[in-house]
Amino acid sequence: MPISPAAKDSIKATLDGVSSQGTTGINGLVFLAVDKTGDHLVSHASGTRSIDSKDPMDLDTAFWMASCTKLFTCIAVLQQVEAGKIPLDDADFVGSVAPEIKAKKVFADGVTPKDQEKQVTMRMLLSHTAGFAYSFMDPRVYVYPRFSVSFCGDNLSCMRLRKAEFRKTRPDVNAWTSLTFYLCELRQGIDEFVGDEEQILKSPMVNQPGSMWEYGVSMDWAGIILERTLNTKLGDYFQQHIFTPLQISTMTMFPSASTLSNLAQFHQRDPTTQTLAPRPHFYESALTSNTSPEEKRKNVFQSGGAGLFGAPKDFAKVLATLLNDGTSPETGKQILNKETVELMFENQIKEFPDFARSGAPPANPLLCNPLPEIYPQPSNPPQGWSFAGFVTIAPGLTGRGTNTVWWSGLANLFWWVDREKGVGGVIASQVFPFGDPVVMGAWGAAEAGVYQGLS
Numbered sequence: 001m002p003i004s005p006a007a008k009d010s011i012k013a014t015l016d017g018v019s020s021q022g023t024t025g026i027n028g029l030v031f032l033a034v035d036k037t038g039d040h041l042v043s044h045a046s047g048t049r050s051i052d053s054k055d056p057m058d059l060d061t062a063f064w065m066a067s068c069t070k071l072f073t074c075i076a077v078l079q080q081v082e083a084g085k086i087p088l089d090d091a092d093f094v095g096s097v098a099p100e101i102k103a104k105k106v107f108a109d110g111v112t113p114k115d116q117e118k119q120v121t122m123r124m125l126l127s128h129t130a131g132f133a134y135s136f137m138d139p140r141v142y143v144y145p146r147f148s149v150s151f152c153g154d155n156l157s158c159m160r161l162r163k164a165e166f167r168k169t170r171p172d173v174n175a176w177t178s179l180t181f182y183l184c185e186l187r188q189g190i191d192e193f194v195g196d197e198e199q200i201l202k203s204p205m206v207n208q209p210g211s212m213w214e215y216g217v218s219m220d221w222a223g224i225i226l227e228r229t230l231n232t233k234l235g236d237y238f239q240q241h242i243f244t245p246l247q248i249s250t251m252t253m254f255p256s257a258s259t260l261s262n263l264a265q266f267h268q269r270d271p272t273t274q275t276l277a278p279r280p281h282f283y284e285s286a287l288t289s290n291t292s293p294e295e296k297r298k299n300v301f302q303s304g305g306a307g308l309f310g311a312p313k314d315f316a317k318v319l320a321t322l323l324n325d326g327t328s329p330e331t332g333k334q335i336l337n338k339e340t341v342e343l344m345f346e347n348q349i350k351e352f353p354d355f356a357r358s359g360a361p362p363a364n365p366l367l368c369n370p371l372p373e374i375y376p377q378p379s380n381p382p383q384g385w386s387f388a389g390f391v392t393i394a395p396g397l398t399g400r401g402t403n404t405v406w407w408s409g410l411a412n413l414f415w416w417v418d419r420e421k422g423v424g425g426v427i428a429s430q431v432f433p434f435g436d437p438v439v440m441g442a443w444g445a446a447e448a449g450v451y452q453g454l455s
Helices: 005-019 068-083 090-096 097-102 123-128 162-170 197-201 218-230 234-246 284-291 294-299 312-323 336-344 437-453
Strands: 028-035 042-049 144-152 183-188 266-271 277-278 390-392 403-408 413-418 425-429
Touching: 005 028, 005 042, 005 437, 028 312, 028 437, 042 437, 068 123, 068 218, 068 234, 068 312, 068 336, 068 403, 068 413, 090 097, 090 123, 090 218, 123 218, 197 218, 218 234, 234 312, 312 413, 312 425, 413 437, 425 437
Parallel strands: none
Antiparallel strands: 028 042, 028 425, 144 183, 266 277, 390 403, 403 413, 413 425
């Protein structure tokens, strides 16, 4: 399923265009599109790893994959559904393996505890209807004020440490020139991105289980349940049951020194000037654990919701495998049965066709732009959510077919799998907040270019 040379050139020109605009564009992007044979219909690395660097982005550049990790966790759990070790609809199973979930109260108003009206199942966790949320999206996850400070920052470390700890760890704070974005009100609450399992275990339930869709830490819980069921670490499971069969070499919870040498830099876009500036990474526990004692590495939470680092070219191998009904077109190894892949892509929330419309403003605009609609479509057709991600049930304006599944990562990474037309792809950046208009525009143009170029 080749695409025309003209389409390839147009896609590359689009990416190069936005990466050549300086600080008002994007420092760099990687884009790949594949078919079910695993062939790269187009692959292109554009720009540099940092806005302040001349080091080029390339197809081996590693990214924090953020919520793209969830696709691997979904596959892992469904493998164990196939094996008969994890049931989808048995609330007693979840309650026995994760009694912390069973014991939780529901804080619908963020303050008042209520009993759960239903018990949580794995199906709810995989479809984000279990009642959990993310702290950067939902203010109910924050409950008790901690303190406020009078500087603004693109460094989210400031939102994670007590004032004394912050000053101790970053005495150079006054020298930073890019701390100009927001007045931070620091709160006692949940921080999902520090590599601490306790942050997930104590995350509050804010909706009654099964009552609505809300994006949150459910896939972290799914990963925890898999670890406890099999007595293994999630990263080790990924390596044995997904990465090795698919010959994926770069995906990891703990980047090596060589990976770190080609890691894309985090950036923050100023909401007023719309310019980019580098910002420190906030997943530092994983980045530094390779140089720490082995005991520390063991204690860093291996997040099923956002823990992976790797190159988009390896992520594309998973997309090709799903297009090929669960069998790697490169190695011939099967990681899921065809029937399980079909289950994976089914809409799980048919009762909520408008779940992605009229969204509330995010709790933390440093991390996410306001998104009144997650994926706008003319005439507002029903939309859905599968175990794998968002389902655009109706065909998309880019040319994608019916029931295409797609999702994203917080640092503005986006992927899609169109099983009807046999094509999928991924675009990767490392910029905040999520919903960056430059990256999303490039993604839409590149995806449309793929479909226009199909022969």
